[in-house]
Amino acid sequence: MTVALVVGAGEVGTRTARQLVDTPGFSSILLADRDTSRARSVAEALGPSVRAVEYEPGEVIPSDVAVIACALPAGVGHDVVAAAIAAGIPVASSDDEHDALEQLRALDQNARSSGVTVAIGCGLAPGLSDVLAAHAVSLFESVDEIRVARTGWAGPASVDTVRHERRMPVRAWRDGGWREERSRGDALVFFPEPIGGRDCRVVTGATSLLVDAFPSVSRLSVQLGEPPRRTRFRRRFGDEGEWGAARIEVWGQRDGSHGCVAYGVVDRTAIAAGAALAVVSARLAGTLGPVVKQPGVQGLGLLLEPVPFLAELAQRGVRAAVFEGVPVA
Amino acid sequence: MFRRVLLVLGVAGAIGAIARLRGKGELPATEGGWRELDGPEFR
Numbered sequence: 001m002t003v004a005l006v007v008g009a010g011e012v013g014t015r016t017a018r019q020l021v022d023t024p025g026f027s028s029i030l031l032a033d034r035d036t037s038r039a040r041s042v043a044e045a046l047g048p049s050v051r052a053v054e055y056e057p058g059e060v061i062p063s064d065v066a067v068i069a070c071a072l073p074a075g076v077g078h079d080v081v082a083a084a085i086a087a088g089i090p091v092a093s094s095d096d097e098h099d100a101l102e103q104l105r106a107l108d109q110n111a112r113s114s115g116v117t118v119a120i121g122c123g124l125a126p127g128l129s130d131v132l133a134a135h136a137v138s139l140f141e142s143v144d145e146i147r148v149a150r151t152g153w154a155g156p157a158s159v160d161t162v163r164h165e166r167r168m169p170v171r172a173w174r175d176g177g178w179r180e181e182r183s184r185g186d187a188l189v190f191f192p193e194p195i196g197g198r199d200c201r202v203v204t205g206a207t208s209l210l211v212d213a214f215p216s217v218s219r220l221s222v223q224l225g226e227p228p229r230r231t232r233f234r235r236r237f238g239d240e241g242e243w244g245a246a247r248i249e250v251w252g253q254r255d256g257s258h259g260c261v262a263y264g265v266v267d268r269t270a271i272a273a274g275a276a277l278a279v280v281s282a283r284l285a286g287t288l289g290p291v292v293k294q295p296g297v298q299g300l301g302l303l304l305e306p307v308p309f310l311a312e313l314a315q316r317g318v319r320a321a322v323f324e325g326v327p328v329a
Numbered sequence: 330m331f332r333r334v335l336l337v338l339g340v341a342g343a344i345g346a347i348a349r350l351r352g353k354g355e356l357p358a359t360e361g362g363w364r365e366l367d368g369p370e371f372r
């Protein structure tokens with residue numbers, strides 16, 4: 001039977017462990033966090049198949065681990081991924097901050113030469129959004145633009161990442177190349193209800209994962225919504241977390257005309273991210289269908305077949321929707 | 330004087346609300362609804 005190591009017992013890591021408990025094929029889930037008492041209390045709450053272990057990023061991975069799910073704050077997961085590659089163990093990471101993603105992508109050659117599959121950006125957006133984009137792209141004969149927008153955050157570390165991304169200069173993919181752009185401020189993006197319209201801003205974010213997956217598309221962009229000012233005081237113990245949403249818009253040619261497909265997802269951000277990270281980890285370990293083995297560091301748009309992944313997430317309650325209507329200029 | 334201040338604040342608030350609701354037109358507003366992905370989309 002298979003052992004999974006979940007690193008990080010925060011908002012996303014806790015949900016990931018819970019999802020893995022419900023995934024057949026895993027005999028035990030090891031849960032590590034720098035706050036060992038938190039890891040222990042979460043493990044106790046999740047049942048006998050979850051065991052808290054002491055593990056620090058960069059340390060050698062325990063020998064019986066078959067797959068690693070990394071849910072750490074931005075940049076901290078790099079050492080975990082490097083150790084996983086050295087040990088030849090597949091790993092999935094939920095990191096979504098631009099610089100951290102670039103550091104992980106820099107490990108691509110190591111992962112390829114070691115024959116290790118590394119899935120990065122495994123969350124709501126990036127993550128599920130990349131798979132939905134791949135699904136939408138398959139409906140077109142040619143695609144000229146993909147826009148991904150997200151509002152929502154999985155916890156305090158996620159809020160910090162969003163605020164950081166929104167402050168940074170933007171590198172956008174325009175006309176098939178990277179271009180530095182001045183921020184044009186916020187624009188209204190319509191997510192499925194009950195989220196509705198939210199102000200979002202173009203950021204660099206995980207645009208590079210879209211470029212990896214859809215290099216022939218001339219315009220790719222990522223937008224992030226603005227977190228509320230006082231998120232730390234909004235949560236109460238026992239809450240299921242903040243609501244979040246993603247919108248994926250794909251523009252291109254089909255049936256002889258130019259058109260758009262818009263997909264959306266609404267869920268508690270941490271739950272959607274945890275479910276995505278758990279399903280990817282299970283696919284890497286081969287406990288949900290055939291093993292996904294594609295050595296290198298890649299996002300989900302490049303790594304996964306959309307339909308089985310979306311169907312599995314839908315079974316777990318994370319359901320996507322398609323917009324049916326007409327855009328109004 | 331007080332009425333003028335109130336009037337100015339009211340007009341400024343209304344303009345701000347309209348500007349915020351209209352957004353900047355980056356993404357088009359939409360008319361329609363969302364339907365859960367199901368069935369044929371998953372085959």
